[in-house]
Amino acid sequence: AIQMTQSPSSLSASVGDRVTITCRASQGIRNDLGWYQQTPGKTPKLLIYTASTLQSGVPSRFSGSGSGTDFTLTISSLQPEDFATYYCLQTYNYPRTFGQGTKVEIK
Amino acid sequence: ELQLVESGGGLVQPGGSLRLSCAASGFTFISYRMNWVRQAPGKGLEWVSYMTSSSSNIDYADSVKGRFTISRDNAKNSLYLQMNSLRDEDTAVYYCVREAYYYDSSVFDYWGQGTLVTVSS
Numbered sequence: 001a002i003q004m005t006q007s008p009s010s011l012s013a014s015v016g017d018r019v020t021i022t023c024r025a026s027q028g029i030r031n032d033l034g035w036y037q038q039t040p041g042k043t044p045k046l047l048i049y050t051a052s053t054l055q056s057g058v059p060s061r062f063s064g065s066g067s068g069t070d071f072t073l074t075i076s077s078l079q080p081e082d083f084a085t086y087y088c089l090q091t092y093n094y095p096r097t098f099g100q101g102t103k104v105e106i107k
Numbered sequence: 108e109l110q111l112v113e114s115g116g117g118l119v120q121p122g123g124s125l126r127l128s129c130a131a132s133g134f135t136f137i138s139y140r141m142n143w144v145r146q147a148p149g150k151g152l153e154w155v156s157y158m159t160s161s162s163s164n165i166d167y168a169d170s171v172k173g174r175f176t177i178s179r180d181n182a183k184n185s186l187y188l189q190m191n192s193l194r195d196e197d198t199a200v201y202y203c204v205r206e207a208y209y210y211d212s213s214v215f216d217y218w219g220q221g222t223l224v225t226v227s228s
Contacts, residue, residue: 001169032212036152043202043221044152049214087152091206091213094166096142096154 002026002090006099012107019075021102023088028068032092035064035073039084047086048073078104109133109217111203116222123193123226129186129203129219136184140206142215143177143188145199145224153199156188157206171197193226200224 003026013019023033031051036044046055048064051071061076075082083106088099115127129141143155156167156177165177176189186203200221207216 030212034214036215038152043218045218046214046216049209049216050212053209055216089152089154089215091215094157095168096157096215098152098154101151 001095002029002092002097004088004090004097004099006088006102008102009100010103010105012105013078014107015078015080017078017107019078019082019104021073021086021088021104023066023071023073023099025069025071025090025092029090029092031067032090033064033066033071034089034091035062036087036089037082037084038087044087075104109205111205111217111219113201113203113219113222116201116224118225118227119193120228121194121226124189124191125193125224127188127190127201127203127222127224131184131186131203131205134205137181140213141179141186142204142206143186144202144204144215144218145197146202146221147196147199150199155201158186190224193224195226198224198226 005024033051035048038044047058052064063074065072085101085103087101110132112130119125140159142157158165158177174192178187202221203219204215205217
């Protein structure tokens, strides 16, 4: 199974900060990677697919990059509603595997 | 409006069984691969199982293989997960998730609200 190593596991940041989360795959996965946001008690929400394509309705402060084994999710200017846990997911093969999650907390 | 509505969760004793259902609406169910994903309390997301649109291909996470069975009824726009020999570590919220193709890549694009399964004596 492909392992997805996500870092950091948590971070503290302030409103307006630029935040970067990384995900590394244990083998190449082309650009078959999505990023999801989950707030407490809510369902995961798709933010980015094919590593860099913004899902419809998602604010442009979110962006994704990468291909192969190394991927990045960037929030250009953190907003209060962005405090949440973020997960990457590879859909290159089965079993599908998620990163461990990154909890973004208020500093 | 696209909806995925899970049901069937609850409290069950270790070794017991439970059948989850997911009712789909607002899209052409028969055209999509479907998945189950779970999340233990306070933990991350774990993929559990998938089934192709025609039911021709199925796979399971190693943690549930031999105990869980995925199925679907395209006439009823429904996805199911039969869970047998349940263990404490199967306690989780179970999500029904649609998988779509975007630019030749698979995407988990719509998630249900989840149903809680608690395995405890």
